[in-house]
Amino acid sequence: MRNGLVSMVGYQGKKLSSTLVLLGTILGLTGCFQQTAKPLAPVQEEAIPVDWETLADTYDTPMPFPVLEKLKSKAQMAYQDGDYQATHLLLDQMFRVDSQRPDVMALKGWVYCQQAEYDEAQLWLQRARGYLHAEDKYDKLLKQAEVGCQ
């Protein structure tokens, strides 16, 4: 029993000491930094308006195929002309080229939203968000879009 107590104390002691050392180091470093650095202004997140441009351009993973950029441009022109059918056609073409692009799915959802097909819009936006992390800026944008398309 004595041996068990000793080993338990030793084990916990090791864990505690390593944690304390680490914490001290970090705090020290942080304190130094705070003394030399200027105080940072509080970060305010700007609300990005949800529209075709932001949905098309905010996702920063580059397109794997050059043709996708061309198709996206054409889809934008069709959208601006109000031709939703042609827009869907081009987005579908993009989707077939690369079926894991959240921006393509998001744009499809957005167009359905403009057509007042909210159920379909929600599904596409959710699908897009499934490829993004929670802290992703683009995910926040899509979440806004989801709220707006209800």
Added chain:
Amino acid sequence: MGSDSPKAGRSPRNTASKKSSSRSGQQKKPGASTRRKTLTGKSSTTKKTNATKKTNTVKNGSSVKKTPASEVIRAPVRRSTPAKSSTASTRKKKAASKRSTQASRRHTRPSAFKRLLKWFGYFTVTGFVALVIILIYLDARVTQTFEGKRWAIPAKVYARPLELFEGRPLKSQALVQELKQLGYEAVSYPKRPGQYSAYKGKFHIYSRPFLFWDGLQNEQLMTLQLGGNRIQSLSSSNEQDMVRLEPIRVGGIYPNHNEDRELISLDDAPELLLKGLIAVEDRQFYEHWGISVRGIARAMLANVKAGGLVQGGSTLTQQLVKNMYLNHERTLSRKAVEALMAVLLEVNYPKESILETYMNEIYLGQSGRRAIHGFGLGSQFYFQRNLPYLQTHEIALLVGIIKGPSYYNPHRFPERAKKRRDQVLDIWQEAGLIDQAQWLKAKSAALGVTKKAPYLNVEYPAYLDLVKRQLKADYREADLTSEGLRIFTSLDPFTQRQAEEQLSKEVKRLESRYKQKPGTFESASVITDAFSGDVLAVVGSRSPRFFGFNRALDARRPIGSLVKPVVFLTALSQPERYHLGSILEDERYEHLGKNGKLWVPQNYDRRSHGRVSLQDVLAHSYNQATVRLGMEIGVKNVVNTLNELGLVREVAPFPAVLLGAVSLTPYEVASLYQTIASGGYLMPLRAIRAVTTADGAELNRYGIKLNSALDRGSVYLIQRAMQRTVEQGSGRFAHQQLPQLKLAGKTGTTNDQRDSWFAGFSGDKVAVVWVGRDDNGVTPLTGSSGALKIWTSVMREIAVAPLMLNAPRDIESVAYDPEAGTLYDSQCGDLPTLPVRKDSLVAAEPCPDNRESDWADNIRSWFSDF
């Protein structure tokens, strides 16, 4: 003398005859006719005789009777004229007598010539009336068909166009097959549309123009470099980043008579064709009125000179009438009708109209069940090119074939076809339509018909069947078979061909391996795109060209263990209760049914396996544990999940459903697995992308749509479990063959091994394969030994992308105890990890004490909390 005075009641005829008899009795001349018929029809001879006798008796008697005084006073009787009477009745009698005379004259027989004339007159009038009626009828028939819609133009069904762009995954073999199927000619360097060259992965392709559903794409010359199964670079004369080859025509929806044609106008036809056709078939076309006596005579002379039939005597108009309205009987009556109708056609319509109709009507050959009509389609059928692109010798061949498309079939009888073509060229040269140089060049040219490759002009009946069924929701049968609609589908010809070939080959191999008679097994397959729901291929039979029973769409068979992913998905949708590592009891299970029968499911190996993790139960397809699990979560919930995955059919929630006592078609199974493969998004499987009119005006467009979604976290977990099934379980043959694809799937075997199934997916394709017997007989096949083999062969050819699963945000990877199924709230040393839904961590425990974590683990766990 005698009784000459008329008495009441006696007929004038009698009186007259009496008078004449008395006269004749006294002064009878030899030969004079004394017989007259009375009105009663009786001969008056007797009376005359009696009178005569009376007179004679009087005379012959010794005593002479004295003439009474009254008789003496009366005037003497004239011989031939009846006695005049001053009374009205006498006049009446005279008139009656006159009529009687006339009547007797009418009954006099006329001469033979007059009778002949009379009957001729009757016939002429009757014949004329009949002719008029016939002409009216024929005229109505001619105009009714000729005006408005003359033909029922079948709908044309196209495969998906092959889209070429930089970076696109594409095998060289697939591109070459596509080009061949489009009838592209392999040359050293393409100079005109429809040609290509290939050398060490570098392709030059001169594409043809085509009117797509979104507009016209002009012909263009492109250069692309293939490498590593991708298009590494692409440039085109139109400077487009994406170029589409024209889609392969994969079939049509035909009217009952199976005629097919590609309508052309006179403007579409080369001038040589118009003039050449007339020169060969009907030189007097612009001069006659439907029939040409000169033409007949000339043809006879030409045939006599040639010693055989080289020219016909029928005009183009007559030929048109024969093809459009009549049959091909060689009888005089049919010929007569044909002549009449030809004249009526000429009377009603201008020459140009008749010629244009002829060019679209003429029969030019057969392709399976499809009858090739018209030069527009004939050009494509024989030369894989549109009419304006044909050369002199090719046009000559088409014109020559008219005389006998079967007899001069260039595929089967090239020598005959060449001889006939040369005859046509000779006629053209004589007529001055081509000069000497052109004539020589054309005669020395080869026939030029597209070689009859096995994949050329091929139809895909099982896929067409699906297309028709999906179209019926929006179109009437009549519209589909008559309006010339253009239907653009998702069919991938390469995938379809590979599926057909592999299926056919592997089924034969299975029969051989298991010593079955050839033809014992049947098979079917459905392949879709994993994310869009496009149906890429449908194979309805091991003999795919056969328009028979479409097993892919119509063979409902029990799915067996294919249902297990649905059972486990239902369980994983309750994350507080179940995760992939949950321990299940694979022990004997008994269920007493409502009918009083005891149901005791058995494992395949007739053994129980004790405590097994959920994912291993699925991987090894243990029945007992599955049934226990299913009964815990509720059979109705499992049926609900089936519906959420896309099953429309009603399923009764019996416990046997948990082991696949549900009969579905391969298409329905594909729909269920499609939803799983896409990450839980239910979308309808679609074979059609767009429908346009014959002129290219859009009628319908079918975009990619989502219907609903299941919980992504649960679907992700079942995908992982199905991947494990292929890596370690009953589907491991596929993993051994294609480890790089990281495939996921499930085997299915039904009672007595009557059905062998495999359903699974890669990063881009979902495929379902069924093998069994049409008579539902027992087979030696399991899902692993049968369908899986075929499935793997198919995926080897068609799958390009590996399955890279994307964990949704509510999934965490944590340590767990495989023996106990316990989850820990973090990673614990070298304990195995498991993806779980966060909701499952409610019952998670801290890492066990004997699993020391070193300082690195502490830092990791600290940061993960931060």
